[in-house]
Amino acid sequence: MCSGSCAKCLGITLIPLAVLCTLANILLFFPGGEVINNNEHITDEVWYFGGMLGSGVLMIFPALVFLGLKNNDCCGCCGNESCGKRFAMFTSIIFATVGLLGAGYCFIVSAVALNRGPKCNDDSKWQYPFENGNYLSNTTMWALCKSPENIIPWNLTLFSLLLIMSGIQVVLCAIQVVNGLIGTICGDCTCCGWQWSYLKRTKPAEISSYEENPFRGTSFVCYLLSHVPLRTL
Numbered sequence: 193m194c195s196g197s198c199a200k201c202l203g204i205t206l207i208p209l210a211v212l213c214t215l216a217n218i219l220l221f222f223p224g225g226e227v228i229n230n231n232e233h234i235t236d237e238v239w240y241f242g243g244m245l246g247s248g249v250l251m252i253f254p255a256l257v258f259l260g261l262k263n264n265d266c267c268g269c270c271g272n273e274s275c276g277k278r279f280a281m282f283t284s285i286i287f288a289t290v291g292l293l294g295a296g297y298c299f300i301v302s303a304v305a306l307n308r309g310p311k312c313n314d315d316s317k318w319q320y321p322f323e324n325g326n327y328l329s330n331t332t333m334w335a336l337c338k339s340p341e342n343i344i345p346w347n348l349t350l351f352s353l354l355l356i357m358s359g360i361q362v363v364l365c366a367i368q369v370v371n372g373l374i375g376t377i378c379g380d381c382t383c384c385g386w387q388w389s390y391l392k393r394t395k396p397a398e399i400s401s402y403e404e405n406p407f408r409g410t411s412f413v414c415y416l417l418s419h420v421p422l423r424t425l
Contacts, residue, residue: 195281195375196261202364202371203258206291209357210251213298216350216357217243223310223347224340233318235311235347242301247358250294254287258368261375281375288368295361302355310347312337 220238221228228234241248261284309322314336321336327344334344 195371195378196277198371199258199261199281199284199368199375202368203255203261206251206255206258206361206364209361210248210255213243213247213251213354213357213361214249215243216353217241217248220347220350223312224343225346226340228340233311233313235305237301237305237308237351240301242298242358243354246294246296246298246301247354247361250297251291251361254284254291254365254368257284257287278376278378281372285369285372285376288365288372291365292362292369295358295365298354298358299362302351302358305351306348306355310337310343312343313339 217238219225220243221234223234261280306328307325309320309325309327311318311320314321315338322333327333328348337343340346
């Protein structure tokens with residue numbers, strides 16, 4: 193199943209990304225690598241759980257679904273295996289959409305956090321000393337944060353990683369949406385693969401029984417993709 197093989201590759205890639213996003217979000221609860229006694233001193237965007245929820249938990253379910261698509265025949269339709277595979281691919285579109293929403297949520301939260309900057313102590317109180325990402329291009333402003341030590345590079349690195357990884361997840365889930373649509377229409381790669389080879393050897397009119405029909409269980413679109421070119425030769 194070509195669509196299933198593609199989905200499996202996507203699932204294998206999404207799982208480590210989900211784990212890394214979760215770990216990055218957990219590390220953000222320790223600003224500068226330090227344990228903070230007051231939770232109010234942690235940057236607000238960390239509590240939105242973009243990495244743990246959006247790119248973590250919500251991404252695990254689509255990834256597991258993608259991994260099982262290659263051998264997932266679902267339940268079939270009246271004994272028709274290909275129909276069950278098409279239904280499974282259609283279901284994967286729904287899970288891919290869930291993954292898109294989760295990764296998109298993490299992407300937005302990370303972008304906002306990078307633009308706003310970390311919450312830190314400027315010797316007077318805990319606040320956000322930066323505005324509109326002005327600290328990103330002016331490192332001299334980093335001196336405004338007195339504690340926790342190294343809070344700016346810590347947050348900058350982790351939120352940047354979340355931004356990049358969630359962006360990759362968005363792309364992968366979008367690919368699966370397209371892949372799922374193709375799998376829903378064709379069922380599997382055989383509908384446009386081995387049936388084409390079959391037609392080169394056997395004319396459709398020579399097929400004597402329903403069981404011998406290579407188009408049984410494939411969509412009309414796949415039939416056209418394999419059958420119409422023969423008539424134009």
